[in-house]
Amino acid sequence: MEVNFKVQRFDPESTDLVSHYQNYQVEMTESSTVLDGLIKIREEDDGTLSLRCSCRAAICGSCAMRINGEAGLACNTKIVDVIPSDGSPITIEPAGNLPVIKDLIVDFQPFWSKFKAVEPWLQPGEIEPEGEYLAPEEDMIHLAGVVSCILCGACVSDCTVLEVDDNFLGPAALAKAYRFSRDPRDESDNQRLAQLNQPGGVWDCTRCMKCVEVCPKGVDPMDRIMLLREKVMDAGHNNTSGARHANAFAKFLKNSGWLDELRLPVLSFGIFNIKAMIGLIPLGIRSQLAGKRPPIFHHKLSSAKEIKKIFEKVESKK
Amino acid sequence: MKYAFYPGCVARGACPELYSATLEVCEILGIELDEQALEGAACTGAGVLQEKNLLLADTLNARTFALAEKSGLPLMTICSTCQGVMSQANQRLTEDPEYLAKVNETLADEGLEYKGTIDPKHLLWIIAEDLGIDFLESKIVRKLEGFKFAPFYGCYIVRPSKALKLDENPNRKQALEQVIETVGAEVVEFPGSTLCCGFPILTINPKNSQTMVANHTIDAKDRGADAMVTPCPLCHLNLDGYQPNAAALAKRDIDLPIIHLPQLVGLALGIAPEKMRLNKHLVSTKKLLSELAVAP
Numbered sequence: 001m002e003v004n005f006k007v008q009r010f011d012p013e014s015t016d017l018v019s020h021y022q023n024y025q026v027e028m029t030e031s032s033t034v035l036d037g038l039i040k041i042r043e044e045d046d047g048t049l050s051l052r053c054s055c056r057a058a059i060c061g062s063c064a065m066r067i068n069g070e071a072g073l074a075c076n077t078k079i080v081d082v083i084p085s086d087g088s089p090i091t092i093e094p095a096g097n098l099p100v101i102k103d104l105i106v107d108f109q110p111f112w113s114k115f116k117a118v119e120p121w122l123q124p125g126e127i128e129p130e131g132e133y134l135a136p137e138e139d140m141i142h143l144a145g146v147v148s149c150i151l152c153g154a155c156v157s158d159c160t161v162l163e164v165d166d167n168f169l170g171p172a173a174l175a176k177a178y179r180f181s182r183d184p185r186d187e188s189d190n191q192r193l194a195q196l197n198q199p200g201g202v203w204d205c206t207r208c209m210k211c212v213e214v215c216p217k218g219v220d221p222m223d224r225i226m227l228l229r230e231k232v233m234d235a236g237h238n239n240t241s242g243a244r245h246a247n248a249f250a251k252f253l254k255n256s257g258w259l260d261e262l263r264l265p266v267l268s269f270g271i272f273n274i275k276a277m278i279g280l281i282p283l284g285i286r287s288q289l290a291g292k293r294p295p296i297f298h299h300k301l302s303s304a305k306e307i308k309k310i311f312e313k314v315e316s317k318k
Numbered sequence: 319m320k321y322a323f324y325p326g327c328v329a330r331g332a333c334p335e336l337y338s339a340t341l342e343v344c345e346i347l348g349i350e351l352d353e354q355a356l357e358g359a360a361c362t363g364a365g366v367l368q369e370k371n372l373l374l375a376d377t378l379n380a381r382t383f384a385l386a387e388k389s390g391l392p393l394m395t396i397c398s399t400c401q402g403v404m405s406q407a408n409q410r411l412t413e414d415p416e417y418l419a420k421v422n423e424t425l426a427d428e429g430l431e432y433k434g435t436i437d438p439k440h441l442l443w444i445i446a447e448d449l450g451i452d453f454l455e456s457k458i459v460r461k462l463e464g465f466k467f468a469p470f471y472g473c474y475i476v477r478p479s480k481a482l483k484l485d486e487n488p489n490r491k492q493a494l495e496q497v498i499e500t501v502g503a504e505v506v507e508f509p510g511s512t513l514c515c516g517f518p519i520l521t522i523n524p525k526n527s528q529t530m531v532a533n534h535t536i537d538a539k540d541r542g543a544d545a546m547v548t549p550c551p552l553c554h555l556n557l558d559g560y561q562p563n564a565a566a567l568a569k570r571d572i573d574l575p576i577i578h579l580p581q582l583v584g585l586a587l588g589i590a591p592e593k594m595r596l597n598k599h600l601v602s603t604k605k606l607l608s609e610l611a612v613a614p
């Protein structure tokens with residue numbers, strides 16, 4: 001079967017320093033992967049095409065790249081699954097949100113520095129266990145998903161917040177932070193959670209689920225971030241606008257069954273955050289001036305009582 | 319076709335224009351809405367309550383599903399976020415009978431039980447799947463020829479693909495484009511159409527949130543869009559309400575009207591713009607509407 005690839009090229013030694021696309025045509029079989037195709041191009045057609053790979057079996061994590069605009073491992077993506085139905089070529093680009101070194105090779109330095117920032121190692125308490133530190137199975141089994149991260153960077157490539165802000169720790173590092181924060185042998189939770197509560201930490205995620213969708217290992221970074229948020233709040237860090245937002249949201253819902261998106265931000269910023277409020281007020285006022293909505297009071301749903309009961313019952317179990 | 323209507327909080331509060339437009343459009347398309355069945359259903363939690371207490375959020379959604387089951391009608395939403403949150407909750411509830419039983423224990427206090435038979439569906443999917451694009455086409459009285467619209471889905475109606483059953487229904491990935499083409503307009507392709515509008519971090523990181531608004535609206539505008547169309551009222555709130563802030567941040571004019579899916583359909587069905595409160599948007603739709611009025 002004849003396959004067309006459109007590959008983004010970048011040569012750091014070129015004079016104009018801009019990337020461009022190059023088309024290749026290769027003969028492949030039904031069972032070939034995207035990586036097979038790229039290697040074939042490199043070996044038979046164009047030896048200057050640069051890419052990273054090693055295991056070819058979705059283990060080493062070195063071949064993450066964008067395939068038709070979405071991050072994935074080239075070695076576990078079959079060509080037949082990604083050939084566009086309209087006959088256009090398969091588009092191959094380097095992973096996003098990391099600087100390109102050459103062609104499909106990106107610089108992982110920012111990835112590692114964020115990883116390091118969450119101190120991804122066990123930090124036991126003062127008193128060392130006498131022998132081996134045994135962790136009960138039920139405390140570890142739920143970490144099976146998150147420890148299967150192969151550090152491929154697919155999630156980082158497509159994270160919508162990293163696209164606008166380098167400062168965000170990002171999905172891979174935060175998922176790893178969760179892994180250590182939930183390890184019964186780790187006793188540095190207080191510092192970890194305080195750090196994760198800072199700007200650039202758990203609250204900066206916009207819950208877009210891109211990381212969940214592209215992760216080839218089912219790590220579900222976003223879900224880990226949400227669990228970290230819960231932990232951060234449970235540990236008493238309730239003074240961020242993220243925590244205030246979640247708390248105000250829950251309170252609104254508990255008391256009336258629904259919520260009003262135009263009223264909520266006031267509570268999330270915190271009543272005393274005058275600066276943020278001034279930035280925000282125009283929406284409320286503009287909204288009302290445009291007659292977008294009448295200045296109604298927040299009413300309760302007819303079954304607000306039943307909803308409140310559910311809140312009380314489930315919250316008491318926590 | 320009759321549905322138990324779940325409007326969601328935003329259509330009831332901050333975006334009343336979405337509610338009006340939905341009622342108008344459904345009437346012409348013959349979609350009968352039971353507005354009472356889910357009148358007392360709670361907010362889905364929008365992913366936020368889930369941060370605090372997942373079981374609680376799942377219980378509230380199970381209650382909504384149980385109410386829908388009681389009405390004997392399929393459930394219709396008009397919000398991408400409601401769709402996604404409900405689909406995810408439904409996946410957890412129906413995959414694990416033990417979990418469902420635990421949730422039902424709480425619902426029993428109110429005499430309710432969720433049996434697991436509900437499949438919540440956004441109006442967008444109902445148009446594309448239940449009614450069919452051909453049916454929509456047959457109802458159109460006014461082709462929006464010469465106009466260009468940029469589709470903006472909202473994260474929750476495109477991810478995670480498993481809970482939303484996108485593999486079983488591959489059409490869902492193109493439904494918005496299909497509707498735009500069916501009403502006679504041209505689709506503007508731009509990189510952000512399935513990315514995040516920035517709403518969830520509106521108060522947490524206003525700069526990042528507004529940068530997202532700026533990037534998407536500018537990309538669409540510069541590719542010739544007359545307006546952006548979205549099936550998600552939360553995306554609308556951010557893309558419309560915070561567009562002036564985004565323009566200030568980007569130091570340029572944007573002026574891209576953000577219209578709700580039913581408003582777009584309604585224009586092609588010949589519904590008067592004021593009936594769908596199109597004159598009540600923050601980013602004015604005046605220019606768009608006057609061009610529509612003089613268009614042949």
Ligand code: SF4
Nearest residue numbers: 159205206208209211
């Ligand atoms: S869910 Fe959060 S961490 Fe994951 S890609 Fe989106 S913004 Fe990034």
Ligand code: SF4
Nearest residue numbers: 149150152153155215
């Ligand atoms: S979380 Fe998934 S996508 Fe991200 S680095 Fe780990 S394996 Fe790759």
Ligand code: FES
Nearest residue numbers: 054056061063075
């Ligand atoms: S080559 Fe090792 S993961 Fe793809």
